[in-house]
Amino acid sequence: MSSDLAAPPFSAPQVYLIDDEPDILQILRDVVELCGLEAHCFSQADDFINEIQCFEGSNILILDLQMPKIDGIEVIRHLAKMENSPELILMSGQDSAVLSAAENLAVAHALVVRGTLEKPLSIARLRSMLEPQTAIRRTKLTGDLKSAARDVSVEELREALDLDQFVLRYQPKEEFAVTGASKYSAECLVRWQHPTQGLIYPDRFIALIERQGWMPDLTTIVFNQAIRQQRQWQQDGLQINLSINVSASDITSLILPETISRLLADNELDTTTITLEVTESELMGELTTSLDVLTRLRLKGVRLSIDDFGTGYSSLLQLFRMPFSELKIDQSFVSKMVVDMEALAIVQACILLGEQFNMRVVAEGVEDLATKELLAELGCQVVQGYFIAKPMAAKDLRPWLALQLKP
Ligand code: C2E
Ligand code: MG
Ligand code: MG
Numbered sequence: 544m545s546s547d548l549a550a551p552p553f554s555a556p557q558v559y560l561i562d563d564e565p566d567i568l569q570i571l572r573d574v575v576e577l578c579g580l581e582a583h584c585f586s587q588a589d590d591f592i593n594e595i596q597c598f599e600g601s602n603i604l605i606l607d608l609q610m611p612k613i614d615g616i617e618v619i620r621h622l623a624k625m626e627n628s629p630e631l632i633l634m635s636g637q638d639s640a641v642l643s644a645a646e647n648l649a650v651a652h653a654l655v656v657r658g659t660l661e662k663p664l665s666i667a668r669l670r671s672m673l674e675p676q677t678a679i680r681r682t683k684l685t686g687d688l689k690s691a692a693r694d695v696s697v698e699e700l701r702e703a704l705d706l707d708q709f710v711l712r713y714q715p716k717e718e719f720a721v722t723g724a725s726k727y728s729a730e731c732l733v734r735w736q737h738p739t740q741g742l743i744y745p746d747r748f749i750a751l752i753e754r755q756g757w758m759p760d761l762t763t764i765v766f767n768q769a770i771r772q773q774r775q776w777q778q779d780g781l782q783i784n785l786s787i788n789v790s791a792s793d794i795t796s797l798i799l800p801e802t803i804s805r806l807l808a809d810n811e812l813d814t815t816t817i818t819l820e821v822t823e824s825e826l827m828g829e830l831t832t833s834l835d836v837l838t839r840l841r842l843k844g845v846r847l848s849i850d851d852f853g854t855g856y857s858s859l860l861q862l863f864r865m866p867f868s869e870l871k872i873d874q875s876f877v878s879k880m881v882v883d884m885e886a887l888a889i890v891q892a893c894i895l896l897g898e899q900f901n902m903r904v905v906a907e908g909v910e911d912l913a914t915k916e917l918l919a920e921l922g923c924q925v926v927q928g929y930f931i932a933k934p935m936a937a938k939d940l941r942p943w944l945a946l947q948l949k950p
Contacts, residue, residue, distance in 0.1 A: 554600055558673070559629060561585045561618065562607040567664070571605055574666055578673045588613035592621055602629035603657065603673070608645055609635060616645060623652035630655040632672050636662035653750065695748055697755060699737075704752075704760045708736050711768050712934035715943070716786070716905060716927040719919050727944055728784035730820065730927065731769045732934045733761070749790075758792040766806060769817075772937050774810045781941060786818040786848060794821060795832045800839040814844035818869060821847065823855030823862065834865060841866040848905070853889055863900055870897045874908020874928070881913050894921050 558575045560582055562568045568584050575582040580603075585591040588610055604622070608615030615633065622628040631649055633656065635642050642659040649656050658672040703709065713729040735743040752761050769787050776783060793799055807814055819840065837847055848869035849862065853876055872893045879886040890906065897904035906918050909928030918926055932943060 556601040559583045559604045563610045598627045604629040605632045630657045634660045714934040715932045730786040788820045818846040820850040822850045869903040871905045877906045877908040
């Protein structure tokens with residue numbers, strides 16, 4: 544008879560092993576068992592995928608990246624879709640760049656990576672990674688599904704969507720070469736006005752919304768607010784292009800172009816008054832559908848922008864087949880370009896690419912004058928960031944613009 548009293552306070556993790564080399568699998572099993580843990584061995588990733596439908600309790604997966612049929616990267620992609628996925632220890636006989644790329648990919652999918660192991664294996668390193676007190680080495684800091692799930696509940700979020708507890712902030716973008724009112728445009732950034740917790744930023748709820756499949760609801764809310772606000776400004780004599788962030792799931796909806804043009808027409812607004820910002824990594828998936836939707840949006844006159852450029856996984860070729868009119872260099876490069884030669888080289892390469900492909904190049908995350916000046920010198924056309932202005936409420940945008948445009 545099992546006794547609850549005898550149960551340890553924390554149950555030991557189950558350890559899954561996937562490696563196509565039988566000798567290595569045996570060594571791994573020995574080490575895991577030596578640590579007093581239960582090992583489940585698989586010499587083929589597809590057996591693991593077919594057999595394990597869900598995970599309970601705490602689990603660790605030691606995963607070889609190079610395998611003949613399904614490789615480790617495909618396993619990572621599969622785990623990303625599962626609930627309660629195991630913590631990962633990644634292994635490879637290839638150079639360390641492959642391991643760190645796989646680690647970054649896992650982290651980008653909000654998986655927890657305990658560590659990486661190069662082959663030949665260091666038994667001592669593996670043992671230390673299996674110890675219960677091993678700190679979780681890397682988890683995604685922003686947009687992390689796990690932290691989002693910890694913070695806000697699915698029910699609260701559903702209620703927020705049903706009751707429309709979202710507000711928009713507007714962050715100015717400044718164009719170098721232009722004078723007058725059209726020097727500025729603005730990006731709409733959503734916040735959740737939580738009934739008790741105050742203003743909640745997107746990194747705490749966007750990933751969860753995406754996971755629940757509720758992005759169309761949020762996008763509708765954001766579009767309605769942005770377009771209503773733009774109409775109001777236009778009636779008051781302020782013409783300003785607004786950028787709206789859309790996600791992968793929006794881009795795969797074939798009716799998006801019609802929905803947007805109808806909404807704009809109902810509000811007597813021109814399609815050229817909005818820009819859609821799509822994150823580069825999100826274009827990976829259904830390429831033909833995205834291409835269809837994006838092309839029709841462009842045909843209707845909507846401007847399209849690749850957001851967070853340089854951080855995604857799309858190939859350049861794929862990317863430049865898409866009809867983008869604007870490229871936004873990710874803030875992780877912009878914020879350190881003055882002090883970091885590699886970041887500077889990436890920013891320069893992005894500006895050149897933009898020029899070659901006839902795209903407006905925007906640098907986001909500009910936090911000081913030195914960065915702004917360097918960007919102007921390098922030929923970047925538009926800057927956005929705390930140095931220009933922080934995201935602000937709609938009522939503050941007009942006075943801010945008036946101040947900038949004062950002779
Ligand atoms: P993003 O579209 O790349 O937006 C830029 C983010 O950088 C914003 O964070 C902005 O507040 C912040 N930022 C701007 N200037 C600076 C700066 O100088 N320094 C630093 N450190 N940060 C700066 P925010 O508002 O928290 O939004 C985070 C992300 O959430 C956005 O990244 C976007 O991907 C997503 N998001 C925001 N609003 C929406 C929305 O309405 N729909 C969708 N689907 N995603 C949204
Ligand atoms: Mg954006
Ligand atoms: Mg961005």
